[in-house]
Amino acid sequence: MITIVSGTNRPESKSREVADFYKKLLLQNDTESQILDLMDLPADFTFSALYQNSGKNEQFNSLRAIMENSTKYVFIVPEYNNSYPGVLKAFIDGLSYPNALIHKKCALVGISDGIQGNVLGLSHLTDVLNYLGTHVLAQKVRIPLMKKNFMEGEIQDAFIHQLISEQARLLLQF
Amino acid sequence: MITIVSGTNRPESKSREVADFYKKLLLQNDTESQILDLMDLPADFTFSALYQNSGKNEQFNSLRAIMENSTKYVFIVPEYNNSYPGVLKAFIDGLSYPNALIHKKCALVGISDGIQGNVLGLSHLTDVLNYLGTHVLAQKVRIPLMKKNFMEGEIQDAFIHQLISEQARLLLQF
Amino acid sequence: MITIVSGTNRPESKSREVADFYKKLLLQNDTESQILDLMDLPADFTFSALYQNSGKNEQFNSLRAIMENSTKYVFIVPEYNNSYPGVLKAFIDGLSYPNALIHKKCALVGISDGIQGNVLGLSHLTDVLNYLGTHVLAQKVRIPLMKKNFMEGEIQDAFIHQLISEQARLLLQF
Amino acid sequence: MITIVSGTNRPESKSREVADFYKKLLLQNDTESQILDLMDLPADFTFSALYQNSGKNEQFNSLRAIMENSTKYVFIVPEYNNSYPGVLKAFIDGLSYPNALIHKKCALVGISDGIQGNVLGLSHLTDVLNYLGTHVLAQKVRIPLMKKNFMEGEIQDAFIHQLISEQARLLLQF
Numbered sequence: 001m002i003t004i005v006s007g008t009n010r011p012e013s014k015s016r017e018v019a020d021f022y023k024k025l026l027l028q029n030d031t032e033s034q035i036l037d038l039m040d041l042p043a044d045f046t047f048s049a050l051y052q053n054s055g056k057n058e059q060f061n062s063l064r065a066i067m068e069n070s071t072k073y074v075f076i077v078p079e080y081n082n083s084y085p086g087v088l089k090a091f092i093d094g095l096s097y098p099n100a101l102i103h104k105k106c107a108l109v110g111i112s113d114g115i116q117g118n119v120l121g122l123s124h125l126t127d128v129l130n131y132l133g134t135h136v137l138a139q140k141v142r143i144p145l146m147k148k149n150f151m152e153g154e155i156q157d158a159f160i161h162q163l164i165s166e167q168a169r170l171l172l173q174f
Numbered sequence: 175m176i177t178i179v180s181g182t183n184r185p186e187s188k189s190r191e192v193a194d195f196y197k198k199l200l201l202q203n204d205t206e207s208q209i210l211d212l213m214d215l216p217a218d219f220t221f222s223a224l225y226q227n228s229g230k231n232e233q234f235n236s237l238r239a240i241m242e243n244s245t246k247y248v249f250i251v252p253e254y255n256n257s258y259p260g261v262l263k264a265f266i267d268g269l270s271y272p273n274a275l276i277h278k279k280c281a282l283v284g285i286s287d288g289i290q291g292n293v294l295g296l297s298h299l300t301d302v303l304n305y306l307g308t309h310v311l312a313q314k315v316r317i318p319l320m321k322k323n324f325m326e327g328e329i330q331d332a333f334i335h336q337l338i339s340e341q342a343r344l345l346l347q348f
Numbered sequence: 349m350i351t352i353v354s355g356t357n358r359p360e361s362k363s364r365e366v367a368d369f370y371k372k373l374l375l376q377n378d379t380e381s382q383i384l385d386l387m388d389l390p391a392d393f394t395f396s397a398l399y400q401n402s403g404k405n406e407q408f409n410s411l412r413a414i415m416e417n418s419t420k421y422v423f424i425v426p427e428y429n430n431s432y433p434g435v436l437k438a439f440i441d442g443l444s445y446p447n448a449l450i451h452k453k454c455a456l457v458g459i460s461d462g463i464q465g466n467v468l469g470l471s472h473l474t475d476v477l478n479y480l481g482t483h484v485l486a487q488k489v490r491i492p493l494m495k496k497n498f499m500e501g502e503i504q505d506a507f508i509h510q511l512i513s514e515q516a517r518l519l520l521q522f
Numbered sequence: 523m524i525t526i527v528s529g530t531n532r533p534e535s536k537s538r539e540v541a542d543f544y545k546k547l548l549l550q551n552d553t554e555s556q557i558l559d560l561m562d563l564p565a566d567f568t569f570s571a572l573y574q575n576s577g578k579n580e581q582f583n584s585l586r587a588i589m590e591n592s593t594k595y596v597f598i599v600p601e602y603n604n605s606y607p608g609v610l611k612a613f614i615d616g617l618s619y620p621n622a623l624i625h626k627k628c629a630l631v632g633i634s635d636g637i638q639g640n641v642l643g644l645s646h647l648t649d650v651l652n653y654l655g656t657h658v659l660a661q662k663v664r665i666p667l668m669k670k671n672f673m674e675g676e677i678q679d680a681f682i683h684q685l686i687s688e689q690a691r692l693l694l695q696f
Contacts, residue, residue, distance in 0.1 A: 007220060043220070046219075046260070050261075051184045081271075083307075086262065089254075089259070089264075090261050090263075092274035118640065119641050127474075128256050128470050130256075134486055136483075138479075144637065290467055297471070297645070305660075309658075312654075313651040391569040393568075394608070396565065398532070398609075429611075430649050430650050438568070441608045472646045
């Protein structure tokens, strides 16, 4: 099963819109997927689901189970202060170790209002995911200038559309 | 004012112990400092203090004010999944932008039970802090093998002790 | 064909010894491989084989052809100033673009006399290789404290030996 | 003394043009500087000036002396394969250690034909320079889309011009 992680808990996020777009993209490649939206995290998860409380928060456990039961992922990663959102990393910090992500495969999509498309955040996340044993598809897609390049649920720039379509196909073969 | 950030919300963390040690170290250099412990974050801060709720959580605001009113920082950064803790990044994501950290200066200390001393986490954090306008002292200190190298509130390894003492002096001149 | 890149032009390098070890390791998995030693680079390649001289240096072209004709790689990467050797990057800068490395797969081994095992260099190299379209196996192996951990052509530390043996098997399936 | 390093040995490079621009910028701030152009490296320096030959190449030694005798640097760093040029790193690998760069200060400028402005290369170089003891000014400047943003020796984009002018002033106070 492929899980698309919408990488922020911001309400009505652009990340979620891109996740919805990616789900349609995979469907066009005859592949079902599910979206895990960090909006659905329990509000106090950084205290109630980590460390000595690991495994004790049922709402968090249900998200954790989705990650454990998937074999491939797409991470939609908005640029927050030149890296991934802290909330995305805190979610990963709460997964069971070492079995949640080991020997899994994933694709990364960086998004930003600015011109970088979260290039550094994708690099940082690659370090984290590789450490956890998840292979990262070389073809990372960046969507900079989101306000212009992504409107009404669709990628507006033809070249970026080509890149993300190719990424989706490569992930299925990866 | 120098603020020492204990970079995790884990209860009774080693990071806090190292922060306490660093406070003593600065005092030996005739310099007062204060500790900001991420344990004191409101449990639901990733929802109640970010995005549309920025500025609305008084408990979070008081921590934010400490950061804004400081000019130098020491970040004690434990290694979580080959990077900084998500909670530390989420805390930074909640600071006021762009004025909280710009033109400030800091020193970084990485700690780990394993042998890396969070070398990648310090690199990732440097990317974030530089983006926010904070100069990072070149001399980063890593304390690997914490169980052996840090006991009873003191650094046990003579070379690491020398490095961290030098770092503290350099930070005061930075 | 699998090519093992010995990632420095230092004479009688430890990297070459580890490359020889890895070749034996692959053979134990019934797989032939070849070693490309950066010692064999033409001495003036950074001037005679790059930019306007790309393709004009026959000795360099023969090394370039080896890279182009391989589908999997192992990079043995010594730690030089907290990153990969400049010579390794200059060699990659001289490869034909975009076809030399795209859709290829590789495994990374970091080595160092110090305790890091070139963790940052492997991160930097992952950024470069991913950009060029090469998938990097998540399981990166670090051999720190080379003087102790690698003697007489063999890895001395049992745990590192287990990790590198597992890496070799995973690369063959990757 | 401030040395501006033109970070590639490519003939007639854009990096050199940006270095010339930066020299004028510093002069407008009443500060003399000198340019070290990697074009002036001996063609075989990666063999004749490194490892067992360290210190034996007079032409390389003269460049090395310039670095040792400077206290501040500006690095102009073109984007080669998503990082700094291998030649720049090989040059750094040939400097005397640990005294060449320790306790020095520098500013970084990334340039690229594409839209990134070498953001990853500046991150990698920061890791290297911090390791060598050089403080990196937080305010890194990126000049993407060089063909449009830099013409006839001048920065065309008003915002980038403002950023680089501010960087130069901050470096002088750093």
